[in-house]
Amino acid sequence: MSYPDEKLVNNEKSYIIEATSSDDTVLSAKSTERSIPAGDNGPSIDLYPDPTPDELETLRRVRDKIPFSAFIVAVVELCERFTYYGVSGPFQNYIQYNPSDLIPGKLGKGESTATALNYFYQFWTYCTPIFGAILGDQYLGKFWAIITCCCIYMVGLIVLLVTSFPFADTSASLAGLIIGMICTGFGAGGIKANVGPLIAEQYTNKRLFVKTLKSGERVLVDPRITNEVIFQIFYLCINIGALSPLVTTNLELHVSYWAAFLVPTCFFCLAFLAMFLGKRILRIKKPQGSVIPMAFRVCFQAIKHKFSMEAVKPSRDPDANYPWNDHFVEEIKRALQACKVFCLLPIYSLMYGNMSSNFVSQAGQMELHGIPNDVMSVFDSLTIIVFVPFMSAIGFPLLRKMGFKMMPVTKMTIGYFLIGISMAYAAIIQHLIYSAGPCYENPLQCPASNNGTLPNRVNVAIQIPAYIIMGMSEIFNYVTGLEYAYTKAPDSLKSFVMALYLLTNAVGAALGMAISPVAVNPKILWMYTGLAVAAVVAGIVFWFMFRHLNSKEDAMNHIDAEAEEYYEAAAFIGEEGRA
Known part of the structure; x- marks a missing residue:
């Protein structure tokens, strides 16, 4: 179903209503209000009522x-x-x-x-x-x-x-x-x-x-x-x-x-x-002109007013003649909330980077049975391909029906814990590799390896769960982060906030380069262990820092709807004035 498209018809608001869904009846109506007018047989019918607090x-x-x-x-x-x-x-x-x-x-x-x-x-x-x-x-x-x-x-x-x-x-x-x-x-x-x-x-x-x-x-x-x-x-x-x-x-x-x-x-x-x-x-949508510099001006003025965004609203200080309105300040506040949520994502990106680097090297230390060591990451993608439709169609709706509100901060927290489990599992695999011959803690580097051609006797298939768990963590954390970056960004700054979100991957890559000296045998076992602990700690810190945003989710998303009403009213007044 799509929400009614609002148009001006003879200076009245007209809603074109069209609803289609596999489990819905098809509705089609055109009215100058949000309801079908009353007839001889009864009262008017509100097709798209706003929810009551109880609903x-x-x-x-x-x-x-x-x-x-x-x-x-x-x-x-x-x-x-x-x-x-x-x-x-x-x-x-x-x-x-x-x-x-x-x-x-x-x-x-x-x-x-x-x-x-x-x-x-x-x-x-x-x-x-x-x-x-x-x-x-x-x-x-x-x-x-x-x-x-x-x-x-x-x-x-x-x-x-x-x-x-x-x-x-x-x-x-x-x-x-x-x-x-x-x-x-x-x-x-x-x-x-x-x-x-x-x-x-x-x-x-x-x-x-x-x-x-x-x-x-x-x-x-x-x-x-x-x-x-x-x-x-x-x-x-x-x-x-x-x-x-x-x-x-x-x-x-x-x-x-x-x-x-x-x-x-x-x-x-x-x-x-x-x-x-x-x-x-x-x-x-057309570009919004010089909105990015104006956003920085709002932040600069807020810093001058002791980091108070409320103080830079035109309604609070009409004499300041700010070139923005109160709604734009609210949008900037919402963008800053999104950026705060991103602050721990470099740690997640650091864990995720192991999939294309250390996990590949770890697979090379095991018996491959003709499988390329750099093909194992396909199991991460396959997990997402299988479980994204499943979670969308069955998993998340079932959890909501059971009363579990899977809000963004909750899902991202679960993502941190899952990727921590993936790192812990990788540490267990590394321990099994070091416990097996012929080279134990020096895979492919001892004389018994026949010039590096005999890996330690561990089957590479044991690595698959690490990729599956990591794929599940992406569904909870990375997908939710993409959604959050979009929905919480000001309408004119969505690409910019999305770019800041993606920048966390670059910071994660830099952290990966910083810890790369310890990615050697036998230290890498403790590296995996440390990463697992870091992921769990990051998840706990993330939850206690941002769990309050779950209760504000509907209100924050409602800002865009209020903006539409504001700009529609302004446009309507402009039309009336020109008439």
């Missing part, structure tokens, strides 16, 4: 209908993530090995250089959303910012592809790699900062309202739950795209690197196609 507490909450345009944006993200993971998957081997090595490469720069460049690529990719956000919020708008970043992305892909052919020498290939990393990293970051807000903007309702299902049950349609489902779909597409290394790593091994880079480059063209074909039905 807010007692009615079951359900999602609204997801607009089709949101799925178009999700396809764009799927294509971009397929390209990103498909291209970056072979980077380690591409940089580390020579073409004539047992594992064929291209540049032959060794493990240290390969690891350093990979860390740089991750750090750069998650720093650039700031620039993409400013581009989208202040200058081009989200749609054209995504198109611009796609073009830069494509330049990097083409350079990387051309310089990966056998005829390119090592120096040309290295230069092409660096240019490719810079361009694709900037493009990926710019797209990331804008595509999340764009998908959520496709759903416009901001108010809770009551509806009656076909079964006769009265339920509360909650825009927060709807946004939650939208971002679950969004993250599902990310992880479908993350399966691309299954294709590119095999092409790298059996064909060549140019083939591994060609497939993602071609697939990326589908992102352009989806954006242009969907432009007519996408809800596209």
